[in-house]
Amino acid sequence: MPIDKRISDAELELMEVLWAADEALTSADVAERVEERGWSLATIKTMLSRLVVKGAIKHREDGRRFLYSPAIKREAYVGSESRRFVERLFGGRLSPLVARLAEEDALDEEDIAAIEALLKELKS
Amino acid sequence: MPIDKRISDAELELMEVLWAADEALTSADVAERVEERGWSLATIKTMLSRLVVKGAIKHREDGRRFLYSPAIKREAYVGSESRRFVERLFGGRLSPLVARLAEEDALDEEDIAAIEALLKELKS
DNA sequence: CATTACCGTTTACAACTGTAATCGACTCGT
DNA sequence: ACGAGTCGATTACAGTTGTAAACGGTAATG
Numbered sequence: 001m002p003i004d005k006r007i008s009d010a011e012l013e014l015m016e017v018l019w020a021a022d023e024a025l026t027s028a029d030v031a032e033r034v035e036e037r038g039w040s041l042a043t044i045k046t047m048l049s050r051l052v053v054k055g056a057i058k059h060r061e062d063g064r065r066f067l068y069s070p071a072i073k074r075e076a077y078v079g080s081e082s083r084r085f086v087e088r089l090f091g092g093r094l095s096p097l098v099a100r101l102a103e104e105d106a107l108d109e110e111d112i113a114a115i116e117a118l119l120k121e122l123k124s
Numbered sequence: 125m126p127i128d129k130r131i132s133d134a135e136l137e138l139m140e141v142l143w144a145a146d147e148a149l150t151s152a153d154v155a156e157r158v159e160e161r162g163w164s165l166a167t168i169k170t171m172l173s174r175l176v177v178k179g180a181i182k183h184r185e186d187g188r189r190f191l192y193s194p195a196i197k198r199e200a201y202v203g204s205e206s207r208r209f210v211e212r213l214f215g216g217r218l219s220p221l222v223a224r225l226a227e228e229d230a231l232d233e234e235d236i237a238a239i240e241a242l243l244k245e246l247k248s
Numbered sequence: 249c250a251t252t253a254c255c256g257t258t259t260a261c262a263a264c265t266g267t268a269a270t271c272g273a274c275t276c277g278t
Numbered sequence: 279a280c281g282a283g284t285c286g287a288t289t290a291c292a293g294t295t296g297t298a299a300a301c302g303g304t305a306a307t308g
Contacts, residue, residue: 005264006264008264008265008266009212009265009266010265010266010267011265012212026285027285027286028284028285039266039267039268040267040268040269041268041284042267042268042269042270043266043267043268045285045286045287046266046267046268046287047265047266047267048286049286049287050264050265063275063285064273064274064275064284064285064286065284065285065286066285066286075224075227078213078214078224079224079225079227079228081213082213082221082224082225082228082230083225083228083230085209086225086230088133088136089202089205089206090202092230093235093238094221094222094225094230094231094235094239095235095238095239095242097206097218098218098222098239098242098243099242100199100202100203100206101203101206101207101210101218102242102243102246103199103203104203104206104207106206106207106210106216106218107218107246111217111218111219112243112246112247114217114219115218115219115222115239115243116240116243118219118222118223118226119222119226119236119239119240122226122231122236123236129294130294132294132295132296133295133296134295134296134297135295150255151255151256152254152255163296163297163298164297164298164299165254165298166297166298166299166300167296167297167298169255169256169257170257170296170297170298171295171296171297172256173256173257174294174295187255187305188254188255188256188303188304188305189254189255189256190255190256
């Protein structure tokens with residue numbers, strides 16, 4: 001199902017943790033995996049609740065804890081955000097984005113080669 | 125100078141108007157150019173003030189009106205937002221973004237050709 | 249000159265964000 | 279069984295955003 005509300009920056013970090021996990025996680029598990037952010041456990045619980053309300057994750061009860069897991073796929077989210085982004089700043093076209101990043105030296109050889117390979121693939 | 129605060133979605137629409145104009149515009153001029161959004165003039169004035177505070181635009185007095193113009197270049201803004209975006213969702217690499225959009229059929233022949241040309245250019 | 253029109257500024261207010269303390273309920277160790 | 283710990287839920291609170299009305303001053307108009 002598609003997401004109705006947007007996912008904020010901080011929330012996205014929790015999503016990444018859940019997407020990366022192969023199993024559903026408790027809030028404590030999540031906290032442990034974003035420890036470097038220095039968020040209090042309370043903060044993480046708040047964000048998890050908000051993500052549930054937004055429909056981005058779901059939880060299953062396990063005793064008196066919740067086990068959280070993504071309700072949307074990363075590819076779907078990333079895809080819609082990407083479309084939104086190129087729409088917003090580049091009139092829906094990807095090439096001006098590539099041009100801009102190239103101009104900013106934000107592309108290295110490896111990336112260039114990867115993109116070329118992708119495009120070659122596409123044309124077949 | 126770099127932007128300290130982020131520019132919101134609605135604000136960006138006003139920025140686009142100012143970037144597109146060849147001369148500084150009054151709030152009424154701006155309103156006229158985003159008429160289709162149905163914003164009240166008051167709303168537009170609020171957003172312009174906020175943009176001034178954010179340092180994204182500046183204004184020059186002309187009698188008792190202000191003439192607004194961008195304080196940052198579109199390329200600079202778009203560049204930093206783009207870097208931020210690929211950083212946030214693709215670990216700073218552009219190729220996965222291209223892959224994702226390709227997967228979503230968000231790329232047409234024309235776009236692909238344009239990107240290939242760009243890359244060819246880059247390698248020389 | 250009084251009224252009207254038009255400025256930018258100030259104030260408003262709800263939704264969303266970041267960040268967290270507190271609360272009521274339950275469980276676990278001693 | 280009692281206190282300590284732990285859960286999720288509720289409440290908090292400032293900053294941002296979207297959206298706009300109200301305000302105070304000046305300029306134009308009749």
